[in-house]
Amino acid sequence: MISAPDVVAFTREEELEDDLYREPPLPEEYSVPLFPFAGQGANPWAKVAGSKFTRDFILISEFSEQVGPQPLLTIPDDAKVSGTFDLNYFSLRIMSVDYQASFVGHPPGSAYPKLNFVEDSKVVLGDSKEGAFAYVHHLTLYDLEARGFVRPFCMAYISADEHKIMQQFQELSTEFSKASECLKTGNRKAFANELEKKLKDLDYTRTVLHNETEQQKKANDKGYYTTQAIEKANELASVEKSIIEHQDLLRQIRSYPYRKLKDSEFHPYEPECSLDRADMGNDQDSAASDPAEPGETHLFTRVPSYTPKLIKAKSAKCFDKKLKTLEELCDVYFFTQTLDQLHHIERTFRGDVCYLLTEQISRALLKQQSVTNFLFEDVSFLDEKPPEKQYRGCQGLGQDATDEKCSEESLAPKVVISLGSYKSSVECVPIKMEQEMEDSEEPKMSESVMSEHQENLDYLDADIKGSISSGESIEVLGTEKSGSGLTKSESQASLPVMPSPQAGRSKVGSRRTVSEDSIEVLSTCPSESLIPEDFKASYPSAINEEPYADDDEGGLRFTPRVNPGVDDGQDDVSKQESLVQVDAACCIGKESPNFLEALPELGQKPCEEDGVVRIPPQPYRPAEQGLRGGFPSHDGLSGGLLPYELDSRYLSGSREVSKSSLDECSDSTSYISSAASTCSDRTPSPAHLGGAAGERHRKRAGQNALRFIRQYPFAHPAIYSLLSGRTLVVLGEDEAMVKKLVTALSIFVPNCGVYAKPVKHWVTSPLHLVDFQKWKLIGLQRAVSPAGVNVLHALSRYSRYLSILDADSKTLRCPLYRGTVVARLADHRTQIKRGSTYYMHVQSILTQLCSKAFLFTFCHHLHLPISEREPEESVVSRRMNFLKHQLGLANEDIKIVQYLAELLKLHYIQEPGQGGNPLLRFDYVPSFLYKI
């Protein structure tokens, strides 16, 4: 941890800074202007007024064809969470903003019904009346029995804090896309199953009908057909048509380009041959007509045996029919996976947005310090892939394409600056393009959408002109697939490079206060989860969701044509180019919040307007060049150690363990006080998976450490022992007391590697040399038994490797310390009162030490002779000079830095995958006995 919300808030207070020693200014990413209302005694973390729920939650709703919008489930599944919040009403709201207008039916020129592989749409929706803001993720699932074969669903992350939704849009979108992908994968599987069953039914029906017709033919020796026979023949024909239609549907669902999900955990069923899917989809045209063909059925179906049923000729859609539940729609396995993912989302985004952002920044910065971060940080969580990571690959690409796009966009007609973007967005909506090709069944609905758009645009217009009374407004900043073009045109109009959500926000901000109710739809890009992965040369047809369309009817192309400038070439190359553009556009839309350069301007603007900080610190994504380039990351290394890490993280994530670890060092008062103090938010913010426990542990450790340095006058030499790698043994009879001391001191222990903190809380057996290699801080039982004598004997035998803190007699036996670093680290007159704050203080000083150790380790001439003939002595003297004068270290401080440097070296030169022998370094220095 580098920072925390409660320290961030005070960073600009000058007098505080003067009190401390001179410090370099905070990094830019951390500086937050003071909360403007702070003077009025307002709590900046005060709960947003008016919200009817106690904490953030996730809501899954469905637009049921029978009953309309209805909530299905919430996560966490607790009635208390949503409180008096009207889920039904909110479901209606969120379902009403689905712009994807999924189309299924008979497109003109096509003989068969077509499945439309609709992309998810992601919108942000605000309801100031309910005090709720939501990230809404719409998705469509297939159901053979549903109207048009589709069932629209949506998942919404609902929070009272709109900033959170805005700031975390990126992350939310990524996480929800994963969940959605998981659901849809399961759904495709289930749908294919269903289709196969239906096909068997139909096949059976056809056979039966055929037989009947034959019999009639035989029985009828007259020259003409009876009406009965004609009816039968018609029936047979319709069944046959139905079979063909269903076969086609089956082929469509199967030809769906298999997306490789990044997270394999979601996709354990992924077939081996998925690479060939695209090709297979084309080749399957004939093959797919045979539903029983085993070669492909294994992909989706594992139905042991199915007895076909006779299908009534007229199976009318009736409303009393029970629709499938979500669980039935998807495979149970995938459903539970999705729920897991949603729970994960809920955990991740719990807490105040400021906290989340600071956390993200810290994590991003820490991640860069791949050489030193293992020393004092808990690096296990750094392995979690941050959401933006997977997009990094295409970021550069996106930037390249930007210029091109700019020039293209500039050709587009522009309207009024403020409204231009909205208009163009509507114009660009690809839905329209599809609508043009639709038959007349659907347009009605989409037209209504359109008119609504128009209405609102008009409305907005009016709004700007000054009208105040407003019932409802929808602000469309961009919808799917048009997102790119829109953002671009908008930024052309106003700011050179503008992060879209922020831009949107800052603009809308003042206006929104007027309208009582508003829905904001922010640049929602198409298929953001799809393109980066699928856009690999090996998937020429990946984006083109209906590969067969090209083969069947040349005239029908459903290639999403986002950019008017790109001609839809027939060859793959040009297609790919267009894909590049889609991709790029996507990335711009998505990644634009990263442009930190644009931030100051943005930050200013709203401040001028209403004095409210509109833009909290931005999620920090490291620039590609710059800081990053320094050293190679140790991905390989961590990969080698993965099982252990995973294990430990898993453990820390699980409740029981965290609870037990809490009990272990429990200190109820500190917990209560800290809970009362920092818990401005309604729920504790987990830093990361299992972070809640870690956070609490830190508080406790900090509190105990604070107590330790106040209580024991010889805290300095004890801490020095830990920092210089000399094992400190805390000896005592009372286990709880010893453990508390160990917890307190553990924050000073440098890690030897990424895998384990070298702290052992409680040992009862005699120590051995091997223990000192493994552990740098040990709690040891003092017993009166003969075994206890052995314990003490071992202690005296190995006394040269140890510092011994006797908790019972309050003595310390350890080497002398005359440096200055520890005095700053552990000042017994410190004004710091809270454990977590003290923990931060310690971390910051330790980080300083780390940076010194880093400099020392990686300065070439300090360790190696400059010229061949330079004697070793001059190198040594240069080294000492550097430590003393350049780094300003005195006496024993040098040893601390040397020890840390040694750890850095070991960590760096360690071969990945190879644990390496732990070595024990020691000095032959005399020890002294300290007493209170």
Next chain:
Amino acid sequence: KSSVQTIGEEQIQNPYTELLVLKGHQDIVRFLVQVDDCRFASAGDDGIIFLWNAQTGEKLYELHGHTHKITAIAPFSSSDVTEEKTDLIITASADRTVIVWDCASGRQVQKVSCFHSTVKCLTVLQRLNVWLSGGSDLCVWNRKLDLLCKTSHLTDAGISALVELPKNCVAAAVGKELIIFRLSASNNGSEGWNILEVKRLVDHQDNISSLVSVNDLTFVTGSHIGELIVWDALDWTKQASECNFWDSSVHPDVQPEIKLSQSPQETSVQHLTSDEECVFAAVGKGIYVYNLQMKRVIACQRTAHDSSVLHIEKLPNRQLISCSEDGSVRIWELREKQQLPAEPVPTGFFNMWGFGRANKQANQAAKKMHENTPVYFLELVGDLIGHSSAVQMFLYFGELGLATCSADHLIILWKDGERESSLRSLTLFKKLAQNGDLQLKL
């Protein structure tokens, strides 16, 4: 109260400030042998032989083959001009087998199991390209493990030590006797050898416990009751003998102490080592330095350790390392005492303790000697504490450090922390250069 000299925690001259614990053995580790510049093998009562990298402490091979404890181990490196150098080690075990291992591949090359008794010692005669195994009889083998010749049954107790002597001779310690054998080329075969007993030396009063060759002209034996005999290696005659040098009254420059009894354990010559000038003997708890030219003990540390010294070795830099059953390793330095014009030995001090008379003469005698000969003493310059049980043996690797093996199943590699640190820096910058990170730095 122990009279063992102790050194504080401040040991400026002790270079070993870093250690690596090598785990692997499941029983007492008794033997360490150097294979080449950076490898060594360890063996012990668990019958497993480990091959280690002395620099990194990396376990190279784990050699399984013996079912009982290892009784002898010897490196056998062939440096034939024709073939490339191969490093072999020969191990003998209580399961009455001898196995030859290849250190490069970690494989068993060959196994001989035709012994009637346990082989207790192995000696390689590099010059003749043969090796000898000593048990109840003495066998001569060539590289291919063909038995070239063997002696008749000597004794049930077996040969306890073997040493190579000039002129194709070997000396074998069999109980109290020292038997000299000579190897001679047989008449019938080109590679055949005959082994003949040449002489039996029966000067020792008790079992010979250690046997060491000093140079081409001399070798030394030590027995259980503390006899030390220096032999001429060519004609096998006794050059000098010292039989009661543990007696404090003889050596005035040593702090006298009260001795109640002399148990044989305390006078047994456990181990001998030598350089050109001196023979260093581990006798009981003490270390004695016997000068070959002066034919007397020039320095000693009567109680160098808390219990028996098991192994001593002379380092090139006038230092001596000893290890003991008490689990510690000590580093000594042989120093020349500053000659003072008048020896300030207060006789009254001895009178106080009732030693007055006995020591008076001795002191005078000593004084006489001091006038023409330099006086040496052993100074403790450092100790290494790490093992929790008896340190059986150690192996000095020069710059690479020191390997010690112990009854606590561990091997500890002691290293010079400064040197290791700078080596790591070197590796670090090499790796940086490899990864191309050096360029990114300013």
